[in-house]
Amino acid sequence: MALCCGENQILSTSLTIKDRLGSWKARWGIGRMDHSMEPGLYAVGIPDEDSPVLVTSNYKMTVDRVRENLGGRDLWLMVLDTEGINVWCAAGKGTFGTEELVSRIDETGLRGKVTHRELILPQLGATGVSAHEARKRSGFKVIYGPVRAEDIPYFLDNRLTLKADMRKVRFTIFDRLVLTPVEFVIAMELMLKVFGAMAILSALGILPVERADYLGLMGATFMGTFISPLLLPWIPGRAFSLKGMVTGLVWAISAVLFLFLRGNANWLQFFSYMLILPSLSAFFTMNFTGSSTYTSLSGVEKEMKAALPLIIAALTAGILIRIVSYFI
C-alpha cells in the first residue's frame, strides 16, 4: 500500500470515448504515428511490493487493450519506449528489446517498488527480448504471458499458465477486417497521385482518359486492399500476389463484361484492363504480407522474385496497350 502511488501515474481500466476514438483513428491511419504514451511505470488499481509486473509497449492502442483487461486488479504496468509502435513490430525492430527492458527497469526504480523479481511480458515480445540475457543483466526473470491481452486475466488467475491456443497468433476475419482501412488509405495515397497524373494528361488533351479507367483502377485497389485480405484463406494459392491476381481478375472480368454489355467494343481497352487490374490488385495484396501474422521473410522474398517482374511487365504492357487503344 505504502509504496504506491506517489510518483506513479494511475492507469484506469476503463476506456473513455476519446480512447476509443483514438484507436479508431489510428486504424484509419490518422495520427497513427503519434498514438503513443509516456514510457514508465504505471499503477493499475493499488499495487504493492508483491503485485505482478506486466510489461508492454507505448503504442497507446496496445496499452488500451491491456488495461481494459485488467479491471479489478492491482498490479504494475511497465511501459517500454517503443516509439509508439505495437509490441510485435517493435520486437521485430528490437525497440521492444532486452536493452530497453533492462534500462527501463533501472529508470523506473522497479527494484524499489517490488520485492519479487519477475516480469510478465507479452509472448510476441520474445522476438526482441532474450529472457536469459535479460535475467543475467537485470536479475529479473522474464515470464512470457499470452499473445493477446484478452487472455491476461486467465493467465493471472491460473498460476501463470495458458491454454495452448492462447500461445498462438490468430488471423481471424475480424483481425483482418480491422487491418484493411489502413491498407486502403496507404494504397490510396499512391493511387491519388496516379489519378492526378491521369487527370492532368486528360486536361492537357494528351490522353482522353475515360471514367471507366478511374473506376477500374479504384476497383482493383479495393480488391487488393480489402477483398483479398478479407477473403484471404478462401482465395486459391499460397502466395499473396497470386491471391491478389485472382481477385483482380474477377474484378477485371466483371468490369470488361459490364462495359461490353453497355455497348463498348474496344477490345484493346478490354485487353489492357485484363493486364492492369489483376497486376495492381496482386501488388496491393502482396503488401498485405506485412500485416499478416504468418508470412516469413524467405517466403516473401521468394514470392516477390517471381511476382514483381511479372507485375511490372503486365502493368507496363497494359498501360501501353491502353494508350494505343485511345487512338484506334
Place this chain on the structure above:
Amino acid sequence: MGFKYLKGVAALKLDRDKCIGCGMCGTVCPHAVFTISDNKARINDIDLCMECGACSMNCPVSALTVRKGVGCAYAVLMGMFSGNKDGEGPSCGGSGCCG
C-alpha cells in the same frame, strides 16, 4: 483455420545435440512449430515458421538458428531501394507501415 505460407522456404535450424529441452522455444513460438519430447525440442512443421526469431532469441544454449526478418513485401521493396546492411534482412521502418 490454419494459415500456411510458401512451402520449404523457412530458414530454421535446430541443433538437437545442443538442445537441453527447456521448452522455451515452444513457449515463445506463436505458430506452435515445436514440440518437446524426451527432453528435446523437435520441429513439428517447418512450413509454419514465419522466421520471427523469438525461438533463437530465447534459446539459452543457442541450439536454434533462424534467418530472422519480417515477412513484409513493403519492407523487402524498401530494402531493395535503400540497400540492406550486409546479411541483415529488411526491417520495418520509414514511413508507411510499421513506422
